Amino acid sequence: MPRADIFDQLEHAVLPVLPGRAHELARLRALHEQEGLSTVTVIGKYNHGKSRLLNELLGEDRFAVADRRETTQLSVHVKDRVRWLDAPGLDADVDQADDRFARQAAWQQSDIRLFVHSAKEGELDGRERRLLHKLSADADATRRQTLLVVSQVDQAGDDAQLHQVLGAIGQQAPGMALHAASATRHRQGIEGGKQLLIERSGIPALRAALARALGQVPQARAHESAQMKSAMHQELVQRQAALRAQCTGLQQQQAQQRRQFDLDLDAVFDQARQDLAEVMSTPGPDLALQPDTAADRFRLTTGRLERARLQVAYSKVCIQLNAALTRHGAIELPTAQHTAARSLNSVMVAVLGVSVKYREDLQRMFYQDAGRDALQRDFARYYEISADRQALAARIDAVRDQLAAAQTAQQALQTLDQLEIRT
Ligand SMILES: Nc1nc2c(ncn2[C@@H]2O[C@H](COP(=O)(O)OP(=O)(O)OP(=O)(O)O)[C@@H](O)[C@H]2O)c(=O)[nH]1
Ligand SMILES: [Mg+2]
Structure with a gap:
């Protein structure tokens, strides 16, 4: 590769990472040219x-x-x-x-x-x-x-x-x-x-x-060039170490947040089992399934009462769930997933739907492990695409990009080791 190209590449790779080294790069180019x-x-x-x-x-x-x-x-x-x-x-x-x-x-x-x-x-x-x-x-x-x-x-x-x-x-x-x-x-x-x-x-x-x-110029040039390269090398090594530490810190924060989210949700699900126990354990046939007839239109039937009891208990669980999601910043759907009906744009609705819940549903959702795991997974998926989590992931990506740039800069600098300055 022609020398001018090597120095173009070097500047291209190093300057964005070490903007304060413009002088050294220009001087190195001059020494070689x-x-x-x-x-x-x-x-x-x-x-x-x-x-x-x-x-x-x-x-x-x-x-x-x-x-x-x-x-x-x-x-x-x-x-x-x-x-x-x-x-x-x-x-x-x-x-x-x-x-x-x-x-x-x-x-x-x-x-x-x-x-x-x-x-x-x-x-x-x-x-x-x-x-x-x-x-x-x-x-x-x-x-x-x-x-x-x-x-x-x-x-x-x-x-x-x-x-x-x-x-x-x-x-x-x-x-x-x-x-x-x-x-x-x-x-x-x-x-x-x-x-x-x-x-x-x-x-x-x-x-x-x-x-x-x-x-004395040849020795001076060799000294000067070695010194500039080593100073930049040192700075790149330090920069990489700092970026690695930053990346690790952010990843730990990311993992810690997720752990806390999972634990919180787990606690809400455990609490739900306790809170729903009373309405779930009613003996005999499931009264909530008793259909109303046309004649029942204005009557408070046993079936209606039972369904209302279930919905109240379920709503309490929903309030707890919503509180946990709020604590972790996962309330609203990401803009890209919004629907025309604004009231439907919440994570709660996206995961739980708006349908009336019967005992069978509550049983599946909160008492069967597979159902509970599915809910947890769905909530976690929305949690991960919530604004704060996405911003954190983007920060991690940005630090990774900077780290990659610093590594590329170091490789570019190392290519100079094969170039001797002929004086
Ligand atoms: N008597 C005398 N005149 C000198 C000497 N050296 C330069 N001069 C005169 O001083 C004037 C300026 O000289 P330059 O060599 O053009 O000065 P310079 O420092 O290059 O000036 P710039 O290019 O404008 O920065 C000229 O008229 C020169 O002839 C000297 O040793 N003795
Ligand atoms: Mg002059």
């Missing part, structure tokens, strides 16, 4: 001589130089297995897009940064200091080096003034070597064949420091 080449970029405020410094280091006028805000995009020139990347100057008050390009160059593309500050400007300002601090923290973490270049030193006044500026900057950037450079002197030295001027321009010394830093 730029294989065989090390990238050197400039970073600093505009007009501090960044582009011209690159031209002098290259020995070619590749990048546009001007006495105003000049570089607004990234531009690249490859020479001697180095990608020289010119970037816009950083400035808070101008077009944000320029700053975005500058950041992309510094953080995503570069192996080595030349932090350029003009001697003309004296000390570093607050923004430069913060940026330098971030860069040196990054060097500790990723081993990407930053060389601090004090540019345009020919413009800093006399030697004493330059010395003072360098001393002040040195104190602002403790532990960093300062590279004083003058592009102008270097160019004059080259054009006039003046070796001393060339030496005094600081460019040869900067080239040598850069060559040493470039020599």
